[in-house]
Amino acid sequence: MVLEDSILRRSDVLQLLSQLRSGKVKELRPVLDPLKGFRYPTAEEVIKTGTDDVNYILNTLARLDVLRGEIQESLNACSKCGGASHFFTYRCPSCSSSKLEKGPVLEHLVCGHVDFEQAFVKGGVYQCPKCKKTMTTLGVDYRRPGTYYKCLNCGRISAIPARHYICVSCKTDSEEEGLILFSGFTYTLNPEKIDVISNYTLDLNPLINFVQSKNWLPITPATLKGNSGVSHTFTFLAHPSYAPPREGVAIDVDISDEPVDQQRVLTLFSKALDVGVKNTALAVVGDVNESARSLAKAFGIMLFIGKTVEEVYNSLFSYLGDLIARKSKESLRVEAEYLESLIRSLERIS
Structure with missing residues (x-):
């Protein structure tokens, strides 16, 4: 396994793996989309x-x-665009014309002529249109092969015409052998890789339990709509149960082999500003360059930097504890001021 693969350094991928690791998401099941093939709505939410x-x-x-992927379902898809929605048309296997008629056929066993049943009807009896002999006994003079197709262009009669599939998305015309077999997998986390994944993801369950014990509400991942109308996603957000999310803290987590630069800090600042959250933090397993550190300080973004997940985790735990305690004191102070004001008002009335 190539741990340095860029996929494993993407924050959204790490969020998904973290949810699988914690058990919040048990599996990723495919859903059939007629235009896109198989989709994974749970993964697309992250x-x-x-x-x-x-x-x-x-x-x-x-x-x-x-x-680990286990095939859930397979279907034929367009080889050009991958679309799974088709309508099909029959074509003559001889001349490829799509001008076909369908109906029950008879076969004259004496001369071998085959045609639609109505072609044999003459004067209320069956007569072969080829050799002109009367057919009276089923199984002796003639038989009924079933329902066939007749080409109006070349006259060929066939039981199984050529089937062509027309892609609804891109209109590509394909025969069945020209389609690709596309499988939808149910994905689960490989338990043998949990220790490896632990080095790349944060298990946020202890933080979740901690903020819940302090009467705060955790959201992970947290998607909030900003004043601009754009929705922004944070790795973790926690806020007092008595206050809206913007009164809490939004945290993004990055795990990278390369030092985090100022663009990452600017992105977090822009998201937090649009959403209106008052406290922001960036947790980095790795390093942060000097420009990013300076920018974070100027924007009031807390930085938590560590060489391991455990180092960053401990710093976050301490930070959240201090923040919750400070917010609790502020809440008590506001309540005390309100009570004092109420008492003074009552004294003036009396």
Whole structure:
């Protein structure tokens, strides 16, 4: 397994793996989309870069043996665009014309002529239109092969005409052998890779349990709509149960072999500003360059940097504890001021 693969450095992929690792998501099941083939809605809620990218990521993680895939269903898809929705048309196997009629046929056993049943009817009896002999006894003079197709262009009669599939998305015309067999997999986390994944993901369950014990509400991943109308996703968000999310803290987590640069800090700042959250933090397993550190300080973004997941985790735990305690004191102070104001008002009335 190539741990340095760029897929494993993407924050949204790490969020998905973290949910699988914690058990929040048990498995990723495919859903059939008539235009896109198979989609994975649960994964798309975390990885918001489109169906094609999500499918590529899941296939790559399976190839790297991080995920295990079990075929759930297979279908024929367009070889050009991958679309799974087709309508099909019959073609004459001789001249490829699509001008066909369908109906019950008779075969004259004496001369071998085959045609639609109505072609044999003459004067209330069956008469072969080829040799003109009367046919009276089924199984002796004639037989009924079943329902056949007749080409109006060349006259050929066939039981199984050529079937052509027309892709609804791109209109590509294919015969069945020209389609590709496409499988939808149910993906689960490979238990043999949990220790390896632990080095790349944060198990947020202890933090979740901690903030819940303090009457705060955790959201992970957290997607909030900003004032601009654009939705933004954070790795973790926690806020007091008595206050809206913007009164809490939004945290993004990055795990990277390369030092995090100022663009990452700017992205977090822009998201937090649009959403209106008052406290932001960036947790990095790895390093942060000097420009990014300076920018984070200027924007009031807390940085937590460590060489291991455990180092970053401990720093986050301490930070959240201090923040919750400070917010609790502020809440008590506001309540005390309100009570004092209320008492003074009552005294003036009395």
